[in-house]
Amino acid sequence: MPITYTSGEQIEVYRFSIPVTVGVPLLALFLQAFVPRRFPFFSIFDLPLLVTIFFAMARRNPISGLFTGAAIGLVQDMLGAYPIGIYGIAKTVVGYGASSLGAKLDVENAGARLLVTLGFYLVHAAVYFTVARGMVNMTLNWSWSRGILAGLANAFLGVGLYFLLDKFKQRT
Amino acid sequence: MESVLGRYRNLTILVGVLFLQVLGLAVQVKRSADAENTRLIRIWAVDLITPFERGLVRVQNAGSDLWHNYFFLRGVRAENRQLKQQIEQMRLDQVRMSEDAAQAHRLQQLLAFKEQVIGKPLAAQVIGSSGSDLSRSIYIDKGSNDGVGLDMAVITAGGIVGKVLRVYPSTSLVLMINDQTSGVGAMLEKSRLQGVLRGTPNGAVVLERVMSDEQVTPGETVLSSGGDQIFPKGLPVGTVTKVSPGREMFLNIQVKPAADLSRLEEVLVVTEKQEQNAVVENGGRVRAADILAQRLPSVPDKPATDAATTVTGTSPSGSTKVVAPGQSPNASPKPQTLAAGSPKPATVEHAAATPSTVKVAGGASTGTAPVGGTAVRASSTHAAPGSGQPATGQVPKKVVPKAGAGDSANGSSGDTAASGSANPPVKPATAPPKPPVSQPAPQPPATEDNPH
Numbered sequence: 066m067p068i069t070y071t072s073g074e075q076i077e078v079y080r081f082s083i084p085v086t087v088g089v090p091l092l093a094l095f096l097q098a099f100v101p102r103r104f105p106f107f108s109i110f111d112l113p114l115l116v117t118i119f120f121a122m123a124r125r126n127p128i129s130g131l132f133t134g135a136a137i138g139l140v141q142d143m144l145g146a147y148p149i150g151i152y153g154i155a156k157t158v159v160g161y162g163a164s165s166l167g168a169k170l171d172v173e174n175a176g177a178r179l180l181v182t183l184g185f186y187l188v189h190a191a192v193y194f195t196v197a198r199g200m201v202n203m204t205l206n207w208s209w210s211r212g213i214l215a216g217l218a219n220a221f222l223g224v225g226l227y228f229l230l231d232k233f234k235q236r237t
Numbered sequence: 238m239e240s241v242l243g244r245y246r247n248l249t250i251l252v253g254v255l256f257l258q259v260l261g262l263a264v265q266v267k268r269s270a271d272a273e274n275t276r277l278i279r280i281w282a283v284d285l286i287t288p289f290e291r292g293l294v295r296v297q298n299a300g301s302d303l304w305h306n307y308f309f310l311r312g313v314r315a316e317n318r319q320l321k322q323q324i325e326q327m328r329l330d331q332v333r334m335s336e337d338a339a340q341a342h343r344l345q346q347l348l349a350f351k352e353q354v355i356g357k358p359l360a361a362q363v364i365g366s367s368g369s370d371l372s373r374s375i376y377i378d379k380g381s382n383d384g385v386g387l388d389m390a391v392i393t394a395g396g397i398v399g400k401v402l403r404v405y406p407s408t409s410l411v412l413m414i415n416d417q418t419s420g421v422g423a424m425l426e427k428s429r430l431q432g433v434l435r436g437t438p439n440g441a442v443v444l445e446r447v448m449s450d451e452q453v454t455p456g457e458t459v460l461s462s463g464g465d466q467i468f469p470k471g472l473p474v475g476t477v478t479k480v481s482p483g484r485e486m487f488l489n490i491q492v493k494p495a496a497d498l499s500r501l502e503e504v505l506v507v508t509e510k511q512e513q514n515a516v517v518e519n520g521g522r523v524r525a526a527d528i529l530a531q532r533l534p535s536v537p538d539k540p541a542t543d544a545a546t547t548v549t550g551t552s553p554s555g556s557t558k559v560v561a562p563g564q565s566p567n568a569s570p571k572p573q574t575l576a577a578g579s580p581k582p583a584t585v586e587h588a589a590a591t592p593s594t595v596k597v598a599g600g601a602s603t604g605t606a607p608v609g610g611t612a613v614r615a616s617s618t619h620a621a622p623g624s625g626q627p628a629t630g631q632v633p634k635k636v637v638p639k640a641g642a643g644d645s646a647n648g649s650s651g652d653t654a655a656s657g658s659a660n661p662p663v664k665p666a667t668a669p670p671k672p673p674v675s676q677p678a679p680q681p682p683a684t685e686d687n688p689h
Contacts, residue, residue, distance in 0.1 A: 082463065090241045091285070091286075091290070094286060094368065095286055095289055095290070095538075097368035097369075098286055098290065098364075098365040098366055098367065098368035098376070099289075099290050099293065099365050099368075101368065102364075102365055102366050102375070102501075105499035105500070108366070108368075108369070108370045109370055111370070111635075113368075127247040127251070128246075128247055128250055131251050131254055132254070135254055135258070139258075139278075140282050141368065141369070143278055143279045143281075143282030143283070144282055144283065144286060144367055144368055145367040145368070145369050145372045145374065146367055146372045146374040146402050146403070146410060146412050146416065147372055147418075148262055148265040148266060148419070149261065149262070149263070149265060149278070149279070150258045150259070150261050150262035151262070152369075153258045154258045154259065154262070156257055157251070157254055157255060157258065158255070161247070161251050165247075192369070196259075197371075198264070199250075200259070200262055200263065200266060201262065201266055202266070203417070203418065204417060204418075205371065205438055206437070207419065208438070211439065215370070217677045225621060
């Protein structure tokens with residue numbers, strides 16, 4: 066599972082068409098809201114997070130990464146019951162981090178993607194819990210076993226999803 | 238300065254975006270103490286997502302209906318037979334339970350209990366969820382256009398589901414009882430211990446605030462207590478699955494929700510709650526115990542001591558009206574009648590010296606019995622709800638209570654009215670513990686107005 070350091074010249078930057086840029090996050094949000102109703106176990110996945118990581122890593126631009134994360138996170142907040150901004154902040158950080166990492170590392174192979182997704186899932190959870198407990202005063206309890214299990218589940222789903230979304234990449 | 242910002246441009250933008258979101262969050266947290274209106278951006282987001290959900294649910298239901306109602310009908314005859322048998326069994330159970338319910342209602346009315354009933358349930362379909370593992374909420378396909386409002390209870394036939402947290406024109410967000418920010422007033426069915434039902438981060442439900450020295454056993458049913466002013470009292474909430482010592486002096490009681498919260502499809506929104514007086518069921522059978530109680534010999538009650546005034550039966554709400562001597566007992570033009578489900582209240586005439594008339598130390602009082610929602614006034618024409626049978630001018634049970642006691646046994650007289658024709662016309666019978674003291678009234682009796 067190599068994670069190779071690459072120079073700026075070696076890194077390929079991708080872009081996406083507008084329908085994909087808008088449609089894929091919306092589809093992820095829709096599935097996230099709809100599928101758990103029929104399959105409750107699906108709520109362990111965070112499709113919007115996976116999409117955020119994918120777009121951020123593919124574009125390799127921290128600014129677009131953080132704005133993508135912020136937009137997806139805020140819409141996810143709007144659909145939920147809690148104050149708007151908790152997911153927004155968490156996904157902003159993840160979008161920024163993933164694009165910064167994508168600019169420095171080759172994250173095209175499955176192993177790297179697995180590790181990166183697991184890592185960012187935990188970062189996302191940490192930021193979410195910090196904001197929720199520190200600012201909104203929500204009584205959330207963190208469970209390491211559940212967190213790592215959910216992180217692994219998301220990482221494996223992410224690897225498959227990224228290969229699917231790779232089809233929409235366009236070279237700049 | 239510009240060079241620093243240019244050098245750390247990405248970081249600066251990140252900090253700026255985060256700062257804006259933190260600011261927005263802080264504003265929301267501060268405002269959440271006030272009555273929060275639904276924000277426009279939430280409405281936009283919901284309008285963006287829910288139409289697709291609604292459409293998919295419809296397609297899904299249509300396909301499911303087509304399959305189940307037209308194609309897959311295997312075993313329907315056998316099931317039909319089985320259901321018919323089940324209905325017969327349930328009818329038998331219903332007869333028994335209606336007896337108990339009628340008795341409970343009589344007792345409730347005696348104590349002037351207000352009971353909350355579900356006024357208008359609105360059926361709704363679950364079309365989606367919040368899409369977060371940490372927030373347990375669902376979207377239903379009914380909104381403010383359908384009469385849904387904030388904090389309305391959402392239930393199923395199995396048990397309670399949650400409350401309406403946000404209302405949009407055609408959809409609503411329902412916070413389920415297993416969300417960690419929810420709280421429901423609940424009580425244990427047998428022991429009547431009350432606590433607060435809360436969700437946990439992993440989606441389980443626990444009953445909190447039950448002292449550790451109480452006896453709680455797994456399998457016990459948990460009901461809504463009505464203390465939260467959202468859920469009507471007595472709705473099934475769940476079953477105790479595990480009891481263990483918790484923090485401080487409280488038990489940690491895990492509850493399995495009665496409604497299957499993970500597979501909700503249709504729910505009911507309680508759009509209107511009504512508070513009404515307990516109602517005595519009319520048309521119920523006369524119980525042997527009631528007849529026996531009427532025929533039992535009475536035990537003389539201790540006379541009241543106040544010579545100047547007399548006090549008559551206490552109103553269901555506990556208020557007592559004291560009327561000075563000389564005031565006509567018939568000051569009230571006619572008996573008030575509640576809409577107590579009595580189809581045709583019987584009107585009866587009482588003799589002047591009915592057992593319900595009490596003379597106390599120079600004064601006389603007349604009991605007004607709120608029976609089945611009908612005021613019963615001695616020495617006057619009054620309506621007795623009974624079971625449609627005319628009462629025969631005899632109220633053998635004690636009618637005049639102690640002042641302010643609120644235990645006028647008036648509900649008992651309702652039973653009497655129902656079965657009075659089977660009894661001797663004048664026979665002061667008393668139901669313990671407070672029998673009547675019946676004597677003719679030489680002075681105008683005091684009266685009491687029934688507030689109902």
